[in-house]
Amino acid sequence: MGNIDPAFVQSTEHRPKSKVVEVNEIPVIDLSESRDESLVVSEIGKACEKWGFFQVINHGIPSELGKEVEIEAKKFFGRDLEEKRKVRRDEFNAMGYHDGEHTKNVRDWKEVFDYLVEDNAQVPSSYEPHDKDLRTLTNQWPQHSVDFRETMEEYSREVEKLAHRLLGLILSSLGLAADKFHGCFKNQLSMVRLNYYPPCPFPDLALGVGRHKDSSALTVLAQDDVGGLQVKRKSDGEWIPVKPCPDAFIINVGDIVQVWSNDKYESVEHRVVVNTTKERFSVPFFFFPAHHVTVKPCEELVNEQNPARFREYNYGKFFANRNRSDFKKRDVENIQIQHFRILD
Numbered sequence: 001m002g003n004i005d006p007a008f009v010q011s012t013e014h015r016p017k018s019k020v021v022e023v024n025e026i027p028v029i030d031l032s033e034s035r036d037e038s039l040v041v042s043e044i045g046k047a048c049e050k051w052g053f054f055q056v057i058n059h060g061i062p063s064e065l066g067k068e069v070e071i072e073a074k075k076f077f078g079r080d081l082e083e084k085r086k087v088r089r090d091e092f093n094a095m096g097y098h099d100g101e102h103t104k105n106v107r108d109w110k111e112v113f114d115y116l117v118e119d120n121a122q123v124p125s126s127y128e129p130h131d132k133d134l135r136t137l138t139n140q141w142p143q144h145s146v147d148f149r150e151t152m153e154e155y156s157r158e159v160e161k162l163a164h165r166l167l168g169l170i171l172s173s174l175g176l177a178a179d180k181f182h183g184c185f186k187n188q189l190s191m192v193r194l195n196y197y198p199p200c201p202f203p204d205l206a207l208g209v210g211r212h213k214d215s216s217a218l219t220v221l222a223q224d225d226v227g228g229l230q231v232k233r234k235s236d237g238e239w240i241p242v243k244p245c246p247d248a249f250i251i252n253v254g255d256i257v258q259v260w261s262n263d264k265y266e267s268v269e270h271r272v273v274v275n276t277t278k279e280r281f282s283v284p285f286f287f288f289p290a291h292h293v294t295v296k297p298c299e300e301l302v303n304e305q306n307p308a309r310f311r312e313y314n315y316g317k318f319f320a321n322r323n324r325s326d327f328k329k330r331d332v333e334n335i336q337i338q339h340f341r342i343l344d
Protein backbone atom coordinates (compact mmCIF):
# COMPACT_ATOMS: atom_id res chain seq x y z
CA MET A 1 0.00 0.00 0.00
CA GLY A 2 2.93 2.32 0.63
CA ASN A 3 2.82 5.62 2.40
CA ILE A 4 0.64 8.60 1.73
CA ASP A 5 2.24 11.83 0.55
CA PRO A 6 1.86 14.15 3.59
CA ALA A 7 0.47 16.89 1.28
CA PHE A 8 -2.84 14.93 1.20
CA VAL A 9 -3.19 14.34 4.93
CA GLN A 10 -6.01 16.24 6.64
CA SER A 11 -5.52 17.44 10.21
CA THR A 12 -7.22 15.14 12.74
CA GLU A 13 -10.36 17.23 13.22
CA HIS A 14 -11.06 17.35 9.48
CA ARG A 15 -10.64 13.65 8.74
CA PRO A 16 -13.79 11.81 7.72
CA LYS A 17 -15.42 9.41 10.15
CA SER A 18 -15.43 5.84 8.86
CA LYS A 19 -19.07 5.40 9.93
CA VAL A 20 -21.51 7.97 8.61
CA VAL A 21 -25.20 8.22 9.32
CA GLU A 22 -27.13 7.23 6.20
CA VAL A 23 -29.98 9.70 6.16
CA ASN A 24 -32.04 10.95 3.28
CA GLU A 25 -32.61 14.44 4.46
CA ILE A 26 -31.58 16.79 1.67
CA PRO A 27 -34.85 18.02 0.12
CA VAL A 28 -35.73 16.82 -3.40
CA ILE A 29 -37.72 19.38 -5.41
CA ASP A 30 -39.76 18.53 -8.48
CA LEU A 31 -39.29 21.23 -11.14
CA SER A 32 -41.96 19.93 -13.57
CA GLU A 33 -43.37 22.86 -15.55
CA SER A 34 -46.88 21.64 -14.73
CA ARG A 35 -46.41 22.30 -11.01
CA ASP A 36 -47.75 25.42 -9.35
CA GLU A 37 -44.85 27.89 -9.41
CA SER A 38 -45.63 29.41 -6.01
CA LEU A 39 -45.36 25.94 -4.45
CA VAL A 40 -41.97 25.35 -6.07
CA VAL A 41 -40.80 28.79 -4.90
CA SER A 42 -41.86 28.06 -1.34
CA GLU A 43 -40.12 24.65 -1.33
CA ILE A 44 -36.94 26.21 -2.66
CA GLY A 45 -37.05 29.01 -0.08
CA LYS A 46 -37.41 26.52 2.78
CA ALA A 47 -34.59 24.32 1.44
CA CYS A 48 -32.27 27.33 1.05
CA GLU A 49 -32.96 28.48 4.59
CA LYS A 50 -32.70 25.12 6.30
CA TRP A 51 -29.97 23.39 4.29
CA GLY A 52 -28.43 25.64 1.66
CA PHE A 53 -28.59 22.44 -0.45
CA PHE A 54 -31.34 20.65 -2.35
CA GLN A 55 -31.74 18.25 -5.28
CA VAL A 56 -33.93 18.89 -8.32
CA ILE A 57 -35.71 16.36 -10.53
CA ASN A 58 -37.72 16.86 -13.74
CA HIS A 59 -35.44 19.78 -14.53
CA GLY A 60 -35.67 19.39 -18.31
CA ILE A 61 -32.05 18.38 -19.04
CA PRO A 62 -32.02 15.08 -20.95
CA SER A 63 -30.31 12.32 -18.98
CA GLU A 64 -28.52 11.16 -22.19
CA LEU A 65 -26.57 14.41 -22.21
CA GLY A 66 -25.35 13.78 -18.66
CA LYS A 67 -24.31 10.25 -19.67
CA GLU A 68 -22.37 11.55 -22.70
CA VAL A 69 -20.53 13.99 -20.45
CA GLU A 70 -19.58 11.13 -18.15
CA ILE A 71 -18.37 8.96 -21.06
CA GLU A 72 -16.22 11.77 -22.49
CA ALA A 73 -14.89 12.68 -19.04
CA LYS A 74 -13.94 9.04 -18.39
CA LYS A 75 -12.13 8.84 -21.72
CA PHE A 76 -10.24 12.05 -20.98
CA PHE A 77 -9.13 11.16 -17.46
CA GLY A 78 -8.17 7.65 -18.64
CA ARG A 79 -5.52 9.06 -20.99
CA ASP A 80 -1.80 9.21 -20.19
CA LEU A 81 -0.71 11.98 -17.88
CA GLU A 82 1.47 13.33 -20.67
CA GLU A 83 -1.60 13.72 -22.91
CA LYS A 84 -3.66 15.37 -20.19
CA ARG A 85 -0.85 17.75 -19.38
CA LYS A 86 -0.98 19.10 -22.94
CA VAL A 87 -4.04 21.05 -21.77
CA ARG A 88 -2.69 21.78 -18.34
CA ARG A 89 -3.73 24.89 -16.46
CA ASP A 90 -1.02 27.36 -15.58
CA GLU A 91 -0.65 30.75 -13.97
CA PHE A 92 -1.74 32.53 -17.15
CA ASN A 93 -4.53 30.28 -18.21
CA ALA A 94 -6.73 29.04 -15.40
CA MET A 95 -8.73 26.72 -17.69
CA GLY A 96 -7.85 23.11 -18.54
CA TYR A 97 -6.46 20.09 -16.70
CA HIS A 98 -5.09 20.16 -13.16
CA ASP A 99 -4.09 17.45 -10.72
CA GLY A 100 -2.57 19.42 -7.88
CA GLU A 101 -5.42 21.41 -6.39
CA HIS A 102 -5.30 22.33 -2.72
CA THR A 103 -8.31 23.23 -0.59
CA LYS A 104 -7.33 25.09 2.57
CA ASN A 105 -3.73 24.18 1.77
CA VAL A 106 -4.22 20.40 1.87
CA ARG A 107 -4.01 18.59 -1.45
CA ASP A 108 -7.24 17.11 -2.82
CA TRP A 109 -7.36 13.47 -4.01
CA LYS A 110 -8.66 14.31 -7.48
CA GLU A 111 -7.96 15.47 -11.01
CA VAL A 112 -10.00 18.22 -12.66
CA PHE A 113 -10.72 19.74 -16.05
CA ASP A 114 -12.21 23.25 -16.12
CA TYR A 115 -13.83 25.13 -18.99
CA LEU A 116 -15.66 28.43 -19.29
CA VAL A 117 -19.28 28.60 -20.29
CA GLU A 118 -18.51 31.77 -22.29
CA ASP A 119 -15.10 31.35 -23.85
CA ASN A 120 -12.63 34.26 -23.81
CA ALA A 121 -14.04 35.85 -20.68
CA GLN A 122 -12.36 38.97 -19.38
CA VAL A 123 -10.92 39.01 -15.86
CA PRO A 124 -8.76 41.52 -13.97
CA SER A 125 -5.05 40.90 -14.60
CA SER A 126 -4.33 41.11 -10.90
CA TYR A 127 -6.14 41.17 -7.58
CA GLU A 128 -4.61 44.58 -6.72
CA PRO A 129 -7.59 46.94 -6.26
CA HIS A 130 -6.13 49.81 -8.31
CA ASP A 131 -4.87 47.79 -11.26
CA LYS A 132 -7.52 48.23 -13.98
CA ASP A 133 -5.86 45.89 -16.51
CA LEU A 134 -7.91 43.01 -17.86
CA ARG A 135 -6.83 39.74 -19.44
CA THR A 136 -8.67 37.06 -21.37
CA LEU A 137 -9.27 33.51 -20.19
CA THR A 138 -9.45 30.97 -23.00
CA ASN A 139 -10.64 27.39 -23.00
CA GLN A 140 -8.11 24.67 -23.79
CA TRP A 141 -9.64 21.66 -25.52
CA PRO A 142 -7.94 18.27 -25.82
CA GLN A 143 -7.01 17.49 -29.42
CA HIS A 144 -7.91 13.78 -29.22
CA SER A 145 -11.63 14.23 -29.74
CA VAL A 146 -14.04 16.73 -31.25
CA ASP A 147 -16.86 14.95 -29.40
CA PHE A 148 -15.38 15.99 -26.07
CA ARG A 149 -15.64 19.68 -26.88
CA GLU A 150 -19.06 19.43 -28.53
CA THR A 151 -20.53 17.47 -25.64
CA MET A 152 -19.12 19.83 -23.01
CA GLU A 153 -20.33 22.92 -24.88
CA GLU A 154 -23.82 21.53 -25.29
CA TYR A 155 -23.92 20.55 -21.62
CA SER A 156 -22.92 24.00 -20.39
CA ARG A 157 -25.51 25.69 -22.61
CA GLU A 158 -28.25 23.49 -21.16
CA VAL A 159 -27.17 23.84 -17.54
CA GLU A 160 -26.84 27.60 -17.92
CA LYS A 161 -30.57 27.78 -18.71
CA LEU A 162 -31.34 25.74 -15.62
CA ALA A 163 -29.06 27.94 -13.50
CA HIS A 164 -30.96 31.06 -14.64
CA ARG A 165 -34.27 29.41 -13.84
CA LEU A 166 -33.10 28.32 -10.39
CA LEU A 167 -31.67 31.72 -9.57
CA GLY A 168 -35.03 33.25 -10.57
CA LEU A 169 -36.85 30.86 -8.24
CA ILE A 170 -34.45 31.61 -5.38
CA LEU A 171 -34.86 35.37 -5.90
CA SER A 172 -38.67 34.98 -6.02
CA SER A 173 -38.50 33.13 -2.71
CA LEU A 174 -36.77 36.21 -1.27
CA GLY A 175 -39.59 38.42 -2.61
CA LEU A 176 -37.33 39.86 -5.34
CA ALA A 177 -37.87 40.09 -9.11
CA ALA A 178 -36.84 36.78 -10.70
CA ASP A 179 -34.75 38.56 -13.36
CA LYS A 180 -33.14 41.08 -11.00
CA PHE A 181 -29.60 39.82 -11.63
CA HIS A 182 -30.01 38.47 -15.13
CA GLY A 183 -27.76 41.18 -16.60
CA CYS A 184 -24.91 40.33 -14.19
CA PHE A 185 -24.35 37.08 -16.08
CA LYS A 186 -23.76 38.68 -19.47
CA ASN A 187 -20.03 38.01 -20.07
CA GLN A 188 -20.19 35.66 -17.12
CA LEU A 189 -17.21 33.84 -15.64
CA SER A 190 -19.30 30.69 -15.09
CA MET A 191 -17.29 27.53 -15.35
CA VAL A 192 -17.90 23.80 -15.59
CA ARG A 193 -15.51 21.50 -13.75
CA LEU A 194 -15.09 17.82 -14.49
CA ASN A 195 -13.98 16.17 -11.23
CA TYR A 196 -12.36 12.75 -11.26
CA TYR A 197 -11.67 11.08 -7.90
CA PRO A 198 -9.48 7.98 -8.28
CA PRO A 199 -9.82 5.20 -5.67
CA CYS A 200 -7.74 6.14 -2.63
CA PRO A 201 -5.89 3.69 -0.34
CA PHE A 202 -6.13 6.20 2.51
CA PRO A 203 -9.79 7.29 2.72
CA ASP A 204 -9.46 7.99 6.46
CA LEU A 205 -6.67 10.50 5.97
CA ALA A 206 -7.36 12.25 2.65
CA LEU A 207 -10.39 13.94 1.09
CA GLY A 208 -11.44 14.24 -2.55
CA VAL A 209 -12.17 17.90 -1.85
CA GLY A 210 -11.58 19.42 1.55
CA ARG A 211 -14.32 21.37 3.32
CA HIS A 212 -15.18 24.58 1.49
CA LYS A 213 -17.99 26.86 0.37
CA ASP A 214 -18.59 27.72 -3.29
CA SER A 215 -17.95 31.34 -4.26
CA SER A 216 -20.62 31.15 -6.97
CA ALA A 217 -24.14 32.57 -6.91
CA LEU A 218 -25.25 28.95 -6.99
CA THR A 219 -23.81 25.61 -8.12
CA VAL A 220 -25.56 22.95 -10.22
CA LEU A 221 -23.83 19.63 -9.58
CA ALA A 222 -24.20 16.28 -11.31
CA GLN A 223 -22.78 13.24 -9.50
CA ASP A 224 -22.55 9.59 -10.53
CA ASP A 225 -23.93 6.73 -8.41
CA VAL A 226 -20.84 6.24 -6.19
CA GLY A 227 -21.52 8.90 -3.54
CA GLY A 228 -19.01 10.84 -1.47
CA LEU A 229 -20.38 14.37 -1.22
CA GLN A 230 -21.11 15.46 2.34
CA VAL A 231 -22.84 18.62 3.53
CA LYS A 232 -22.42 20.23 6.93
CA ARG A 233 -25.86 20.22 8.52
CA LYS A 234 -26.71 23.71 9.74
CA SER A 235 -28.57 22.52 12.83
CA ASP A 236 -25.67 20.66 14.48
CA GLY A 237 -22.59 20.79 12.24
CA GLU A 238 -22.80 17.04 11.47
CA TRP A 239 -21.49 15.89 8.04
CA ILE A 240 -24.44 14.46 6.08
CA PRO A 241 -23.93 12.43 2.88
CA VAL A 242 -25.90 13.52 -0.20
CA LYS A 243 -27.18 10.20 -1.51
CA PRO A 244 -26.99 9.91 -5.30
CA CYS A 245 -30.45 10.24 -6.81
CA PRO A 246 -30.70 9.15 -10.48
CA ASP A 247 -31.01 12.06 -12.96
CA ALA A 248 -31.14 14.66 -10.20
CA PHE A 249 -28.93 17.73 -9.92
CA ILE A 250 -27.68 18.91 -6.57
CA ILE A 251 -28.08 22.65 -6.10
CA ASN A 252 -26.30 24.68 -3.49
CA VAL A 253 -26.50 28.29 -2.45
CA GLY A 254 -23.15 29.98 -3.09
CA ASP A 255 -21.47 32.93 -1.39
CA ILE A 256 -22.99 35.50 -3.76
CA VAL A 257 -26.58 34.52 -2.93
CA GLN A 258 -25.58 34.64 0.74
CA VAL A 259 -24.45 38.26 0.32
CA TRP A 260 -27.40 39.25 -1.93
CA SER A 261 -29.81 37.77 0.63
CA ASN A 262 -27.94 39.46 3.51
CA ASP A 263 -27.40 36.09 5.26
CA LYS A 264 -30.99 34.86 4.92
CA TYR A 265 -29.65 32.00 2.80
CA GLU A 266 -26.20 30.71 3.71
CA SER A 267 -23.57 29.12 1.53
CA VAL A 268 -22.96 25.86 3.37
CA GLU A 269 -19.70 23.98 3.81
CA HIS A 270 -19.31 20.71 1.95
CA ARG A 271 -16.56 18.20 1.18
CA VAL A 272 -15.99 14.96 -0.70
CA VAL A 273 -14.86 11.69 0.87
CA VAL A 274 -13.05 9.05 -1.20
CA ASN A 275 -13.05 5.26 -1.04
CA THR A 276 -10.60 2.42 -1.66
CA THR A 277 -12.35 0.69 -4.56
CA LYS A 278 -14.42 2.97 -6.75
CA GLU A 279 -13.49 5.92 -8.89
CA ARG A 280 -16.05 8.74 -8.86
CA PHE A 281 -17.03 11.49 -11.30
CA SER A 282 -18.87 14.70 -10.58
CA VAL A 283 -19.57 17.79 -12.64
CA PRO A 284 -20.25 21.12 -10.93
CA PHE A 285 -21.42 24.15 -12.91
CA PHE A 286 -20.39 27.25 -10.96
CA PHE A 287 -22.68 30.17 -11.81
CA PHE A 288 -20.31 33.16 -11.65
CA PRO A 289 -21.21 36.73 -12.76
CA ALA A 290 -19.13 38.99 -15.03
CA HIS A 291 -15.94 40.55 -13.67
CA HIS A 292 -17.37 44.08 -13.37
CA VAL A 293 -20.24 43.05 -11.06
CA THR A 294 -20.36 44.60 -7.60
CA VAL A 295 -21.73 42.13 -5.05
CA LYS A 296 -23.62 43.57 -2.07
CA PRO A 297 -26.75 42.89 -0.01
CA CYS A 298 -29.97 43.71 -1.94
CA GLU A 299 -31.39 47.08 -0.98
CA GLU A 300 -34.91 45.61 -0.82
CA LEU A 301 -33.77 43.30 1.98
CA VAL A 302 -31.91 45.86 4.05
CA ASN A 303 -33.46 48.34 6.50
CA GLU A 304 -32.82 49.86 9.93
CA GLN A 305 -33.77 46.67 11.74
CA ASN A 306 -31.80 44.53 9.34
CA PRO A 307 -28.78 46.54 8.18
CA ALA A 308 -26.36 45.34 5.51
CA ARG A 309 -24.07 42.68 6.91
CA PHE A 310 -21.46 42.87 4.14
CA ARG A 311 -19.43 45.56 2.46
CA GLU A 312 -19.65 45.48 -1.31
CA TYR A 313 -16.94 43.74 -3.31
CA ASN A 314 -15.97 43.50 -6.95
CA TYR A 315 -16.47 39.99 -8.26
CA GLY A 316 -13.57 40.09 -10.74
CA LYS A 317 -11.06 41.05 -8.05
CA PHE A 318 -12.43 38.30 -5.81
CA PHE A 319 -12.00 35.79 -8.66
CA ALA A 320 -8.45 37.00 -9.38
CA ASN A 321 -7.57 36.78 -5.71
CA ARG A 322 -8.85 33.20 -5.48
CA ASN A 323 -6.88 32.19 -8.56
CA ARG A 324 -3.64 33.21 -6.90
CA SER A 325 -3.74 30.14 -4.71
CA ASP A 326 -4.48 27.64 -7.45
CA PHE A 327 -0.90 27.06 -8.42
CA LYS A 328 0.97 27.67 -5.26
CA LYS A 329 0.33 26.35 -1.84
CA ARG A 330 -0.11 29.55 0.15
CA ASP A 331 0.20 30.00 3.85
CA VAL A 332 -2.58 32.54 4.10
CA GLU A 333 -6.25 31.71 3.88
CA ASN A 334 -8.04 32.23 0.55
CA ILE A 335 -10.19 35.32 0.27
CA GLN A 336 -13.70 34.65 1.66
CA ILE A 337 -16.93 36.67 1.89
CA GLN A 338 -16.23 36.72 5.64
CA HIS A 339 -13.51 39.29 4.86
CA PHE A 340 -16.28 41.68 3.75
CA ARG A 341 -18.50 41.06 6.74
CA ILE A 342 -19.45 44.12 8.77
CA LEU A 343 -22.08 42.57 11.07
CA ASP A 344 -22.58 39.05 12.47
Ligand SMILES: O=C(O)CCC(=O)C(=O)O
Pocket residue numbers: 193195209214221223228229270271272281282283284
Ligand atom coordinates in the same frame (compact mmCIF):
# COMPACT_ATOMS: atom_id res chain seq x y z
O1 LIG B 1 -17.70 16.18 -6.19
C1 LIG B 1 -18.61 16.69 -5.58
O2 LIG B 1 -19.64 16.08 -5.27
C2 LIG B 1 -18.54 18.14 -5.14
C3 LIG B 1 -17.37 18.90 -5.64
C4 LIG B 1 -17.31 20.30 -5.12
O3 LIG B 1 -17.84 20.62 -4.09
C5 LIG B 1 -16.60 21.34 -5.90
O4 LIG B 1 -15.92 20.99 -6.90
O5 LIG B 1 -16.71 22.53 -5.51
Ligand SMILES: [Fe+2]
Pocket residue numbers: 212213214270
Ligand atom coordinates in the same frame (compact mmCIF):
# COMPACT_ATOMS: atom_id res chain seq x y z
FE1 LIG C 1 -18.02 22.80 -3.90
